[in-house]
Amino acid sequence: xxxxxxxxxxxxxxxxxxxxxxxxxxKLQASHAPPCKFWTAFQVLNGIRHxxxxxxxxxxxxxxxxxAYKMNSCEYRGVPMEPTSCTAQDEADVVYGGEGKLLxxxxxxxxxxxxxxxxxxxxxxxxxxxxxxxTIAQRAxxxxxxxxxxxxxxxxxxxxxxxxxxxxxxxxxxxEKPSEKMKxxxxxxxxxxxxxxxxxxxxxxxxxxxxxxxxxKINGVLCGGCTLEQIRQARAAxxxxxxxxxxxxxxxxxxxxxxxxxxxxxxxxxxxxATEEWIMGVAIPLGLEEPARQMIQxxxxxxxxxxxxIRQFFDGKTALVEIAEFPGPIRALALARMxxxxxxxxxxxxxxxxxxxxxxxxxxxxxxxxxxxxVILTKGxxxxxxxxxxxxxxxxxxxxxxxxxxxxYLGTPLRQPGVPQVNLTTMTGYPHFGYSGxxxxxxxxxxxxxxxxxxxxxxxxxxxxxxx
Amino acid sequence: xxxxxxxxxxTAERCHDPYxxxxxxxxxxxxxxxxxxxxxxxxxxxxxxxxxxxxxxxxADYTETQILxxxxxxxxxxxxxxxxxxxTILEAQELGVPILFVLSSCGPEIVGDDIVAVCExxxxxxxxxxxxxxxxxxxxxxxxxxxxxxxxxLIKLVVQEREKVPGSVCLIAPHANGNPTWIxxxxxxxxxxxxxxxxxxxxxxxxxxxxxxxxxxxxxxxIVLSHDSGQKAADYLANQFEIExxxxxxxxxxxxxxxxxxxxxxxxxxxxQDVAERIATEGEKMVVEQCRRKGLEQFFMHRAPAxxxxxxxxxxxLLHFITEDLEMVPRLLCLRSCLPGAKKMxxxxxxxxxxxxxxxxxxxxxxxKLSLSEVRPEVVFGSNIERHAVEELGxxxxxxLVNPISRFRSINREYFGYVGMLNIIxxxxxxxxxxxxxxxxxxxxxx
Numbered sequence: 001x002x003x004x005x006x007x008x009x010x011x012x013x014x015x016x017x018x019x020x021x022x023x024x025x026x027k028l029q030a031s032h033a034p035p036c037k038f039w040t041a042f043q044v045l046n047g048i049r050h051x052x053x054x055x056x057x058x059x060x061x062x063x064x065x066x067x068a069y070k071m072n073s074c075e076y077r078g079v080p081m082e083p084t085s086c087t088a089q090d091e092a093d094v095v096y097g098g099e100g101k102l103l104x105x106x107x108x109x110x111x112x113x114x115x116x117x118x119x120x121x122x123x124x125x126x127x128x129x130x131x132x133x134x135t136i137a138q139r140a141x142x143x144x145x146x147x148x149x150x151x152x153x154x155x156x157x158x159x160x161x162x163x164x165x166x167x168x169x170x171x172x173x174x175x176e177k178p179s180e181k182m183k184x185x186x187x188x189x190x191x192x193x194x195x196x197x198x199x200x201x202x203x204x205x206x207x208x209x210x211x212x213x214x215x216x217k218i219n220g221v222l223c224g225g226c227t228l229e230q231i232r233q234a235r236a237a238x239x240x241x242x243x244x245x246x247x248x249x250x251x252x253x254x255x256x257x258x259x260x261x262x263x264x265x266x267x268x269x270x271x272x273x274a275t276e277e278w279i280m281g282v283a284i285p286l287g288l289e290e291p292a293r294q295m296i297q298x299x300x301x302x303x304x305x306x307x308x309x310i311r312q313f314f315d316g317k318t319a320l321v322e323i324a325e326f327p328g329p330i331r332a333l334a335l336a337r338m339x340x341x342x343x344x345x346x347x348x349x350x351x352x353x354x355x356x357x358x359x360x361x362x363x364x365x366x367x368x369x370x371x372x373x374x375v376i377l378t379k380g381x382x383x384x385x386x387x388x389x390x391x392x393x394x395x396x397x398x399x400x401x402x403x404x405x406x407x408x409y410l411g412t413p414l415r416q417p418g419v420p421q422v423n424l425t426t427m428t429g430y431p432h433f434g435y436s437g438x439x440x441x442x443x444x445x446x447x448x449x450x451x452x453x454x455x456x457x458x459x460x461x462x463x464x465x466x467x468x
Numbered sequence: 469x470x471x472x473x474x475x476x477x478x479t480a481e482r483c484h485d486p487y488x489x490x491x492x493x494x495x496x497x498x499x500x501x502x503x504x505x506x507x508x509x510x511x512x513x514x515x516x517x518x519x520x521x522x523x524x525x526x527x528a529d530y531t532e533t534q535i536l537x538x539x540x541x542x543x544x545x546x547x548x549x550x551x552x553x554x555x556t557i558l559e560a561q562e563l564g565v566p567i568l569f570v571l572s573s574c575g576p577e578i579v580g581d582d583i584v585a586v587c588e589x590x591x592x593x594x595x596x597x598x599x600x601x602x603x604x605x606x607x608x609x610x611x612x613x614x615x616x617x618x619x620x621x622l623i624k625l626v627v628q629e630r631e632k633v634p635g636s637v638c639l640i641a642p643h644a645n646g647n648p649t650w651i652x653x654x655x656x657x658x659x660x661x662x663x664x665x666x667x668x669x670x671x672x673x674x675x676x677x678x679x680x681x682x683x684x685x686x687x688x689x690x691i692v693l694s695h696d697s698g699q700k701a702a703d704y705l706a707n708q709f710e711i712e713x714x715x716x717x718x719x720x721x722x723x724x725x726x727x728x729x730x731x732x733x734x735x736x737x738x739x740x741q742d743v744a745e746r747i748a749t750e751g752e753k754m755v756v757e758q759c760r761r762k763g764l765e766q767f768f769m770h771r772a773p774a775x776x777x778x779x780x781x782x783x784x785x786l787l788h789f790i791t792e793d794l795e796m797v798p799r800l801l802c803l804r805s806c807l808p809g810a811k812k813m814x815x816x817x818x819x820x821x822x823x824x825x826x827x828x829x830x831x832x833x834x835x836x837k838l839s840l841s842e843v844r845p846e847v848v849f850g851s852n853i854e855r856h857a858v859e860e861l862g863x864x865x866x867x868x869l870v871n872p873i874s875r876f877r878s879i880n881r882e883y884f885g886y887v888g889m890l891n892i893i894x895x896x897x898x899x900x901x902x903x904x905x906x907x908x909x910x911x912x913x914x915x
Contacts (some may be wrong), residue, residue, distance in 0.1 A: 125605070
């Protein structure tokens, strides 16, 4: 491929090293802006049922998260739409401070919503002027019946990952010392669900099915629609297992360090090997190795046809896994691993340095596990995440695909590089995880082969990349 | 039917569940209405998402408009972000845009970043126009943000000395409208003006070119297309350029009476009474005939106790329509804003219609829900939020007219004018029919 179009080509390890040295910073500050710390902290805590948020900030931050994470998702998630309230900070609050108003707002939230848990979120305004949300939370707790937590989540205060991590850290304050352990019971950690449109419920369902199939129980999915009671009891579980390694890792490490609860460190269960690792990561510490092995053998046996389909699709091919838009970098690396497992040479396309920087601990873990795929980053995507780069990136991807005589593409329908293409975004294609995931992925790759000769529609091409 | 009225204040802003976003969002909406522009949010990355949402509201074509953010972090909050802003403006040169709007968010404004000074300093080094807009979220809600942005644009971009163009107007704040496809309302207004021979010199803002700003001072009149913002811009134009505000203090054209009055006023102003009368006559005839052909459900509308929970732009004019034309009985009106002009206008409307619903201004979601639980209307004109809010209240019908609506609209549909009436009636009918779809099945199908 023309070097003019390539911003980076090498291994994941080499890209990580460049990012650590600060070498891969895009020029314009526009590209790849994920949510800020406030948004992601809210995403996590919003997954606790009946949690009443009191956002100590202006209306914009509040409506935005309510709109993004509640209004658009509660019907899909089957959860009621509940309030998202704030102190509606104005100029006077910024000048004179808003601690008194915040305290009143917490009391009012209790009167209105009768929650078991109130969480105060700080925003840029309250963070900069130094309103002490933690002290207010302590004081409020003595004046209301609900438990009151505070999180310093001002948007400038860290990257989007820090919001998740700090939110998980904060919920540890709710975890009570257990009188006895809940036998063969685990917590699923790292979720951000509730009504939030982030995770796929079907993947979570598959994880739950798998855990129950080996004879284990689940205390709660933290914070994927869990109750306050499940968080309180979390220390009674024997083990933590991650729904998503990336997001669960911090809470898993912290709970292990502080409460001595072991954490099953495994990647996302895409494909046979990763699924087996995930299951055994749970089964072995719980003493359920034998039923787990039986379950793995049974499910694998039943999927012989699907496994054959997937192997035929990948064997000897170059699997281009693109993650610019979807399915997200950690999933893409898991997909790359799965492609490798079934005989393909995986190439991860367009994993942005920004993404590497924000997911450093997880990327390092995956590298330690031996996952070090080839990575290509095109200039189009690297430079600016806009229409122009979208068009440019499509052209660049088509060029990359054309260089291989045996490429297949796994990613988003926003691209069509002219090779067999697996659309990972179809609703009925979920779950991707576990054995049900293998069944679905087999169907998706089959469809990919059957429809490989179809060209991009004129409508889609023009809408996506411009022109008339 | 007159009832005991009660004018309530909105929720005290302590624990507030807002319907509106902040000033930064309103300013971004306004800036993104300028064709081919680049909007640079001097903000942390979360605010960038807000600007991104504004992009959608202006129906901006993503192939034509650029948005950037300085992605401020702790360093810039501690040491200031002016240098980063200057660098980003310089880097934006490669985008080749004609104009850059620099919007400041809460963080940089509190720490004292002077975006106006940065823009002035750097102006000579770039080839595009730069308009700084100080619109931190704490300055107010999105309607106030629209006013702030219009103010900055008018001061910076309007050419002061221009000859008047007879029979011309500029249109203000079309986007400050709860109709999720308000572009349809704007199109209707333009079409009516065109039939009356009135030239629209500038739309502030939607698909607005830089040349339009230059022409603003030439306008003979202006029309504010919102009851939630834009009045300040109209006042500025009146004081600065003697531009007369037309259809002032008059509900926007929703329903027979409002539309007829609005058209008549325009007709008088521009000497096109005959055209106004023709549009009204033909429009009314069309609505009636269409309702005869397609059906107009009266059974559930006649004397149905109703609530309107909306922005003032849709909510105030809707009152006349549902009372007079649809024979409902308004019992509750919750408005998301409270501009003095809109409040007076509403009071006149209530008097004229001889009704006394409970009225609340500047409401938040909680206040609306509380009011609904107390008033218990049978139908609610509102948004997807009310659809959820009434679930436990036993209120059967919510007609989703205003943002946010969980329905995709590919076609811009106006509420203004005569087709607008049919669009509202269509929303009512569809939501009414949906309500009658049982979520349970008494027995399983066999096919």
